[in-house]
Amino acid sequence: MPPLETITLHLTASSIEAYCNALTRRSATLEKRVAALDALMTFIATQTDAGEQAKAEFAAIRQTLHTHFELAHAALLAERTERLQRALSSHHLPTITTLYSSLSRDAFWTLLGRVVERLEAGQLSALRSWAADWMMAAKQRAKQATPYPDAIDFGAAGIDASEYLAMSDLCRYLGVE
Secondary structure, eight states: OOOOOOOOOOOOHHHHHHHHHHHHHSSSSSHHHHHHHHHHHHHHHSSHHHHHHSSHHHHHHHHHHHHHHHHHHHHHHHHHHHHHHHHHHHHHHHHHHHHHSSSSSSHHHHHHHHHHHHOOHHHHHHHHHHHHHHHHHHHHHHHHHHTTOOOOOOOTTTTHHHHHHHHHHHHHHOOOO
16 A cells, blocks of 8 residues: 655644634635634644644644634624514515525524514514414415315415525514414
């Protein structure tokens, strides 16, 4: 078997700090910055042998990356929370659906929790009413669009499945059905 060809990387906490700062300046979006930092953390963790991982230098590099990742992740969460709050306030279903589709259910519910905390009682009541009305109208249209008495057809009613799922989760979160 031929010998493995390898390269050696020399990393320090300060070189990682400089890289992360440059990444912050040149990342087009927060999503891309978070993804890049996550990929780098995974790469370093999986490509460093156990002996190197036991060193204080490795811990410093990992902590530097983790700090930058957490800052970027918090900024991304804040930005998405703002977007969701604006979309919910204006009942802008395309933005709600886009955010819903790009997140896990848990992440979407986390954002909803952050938004709901910011709402006044009247705003929350209006949101519940809008969501419940939307769901009732969607189900009614879907029932009318099918030729079968015990079925519903969202597609035939012109209701996008991802919109329905987003609104269904919103209703579930808000406790309206």
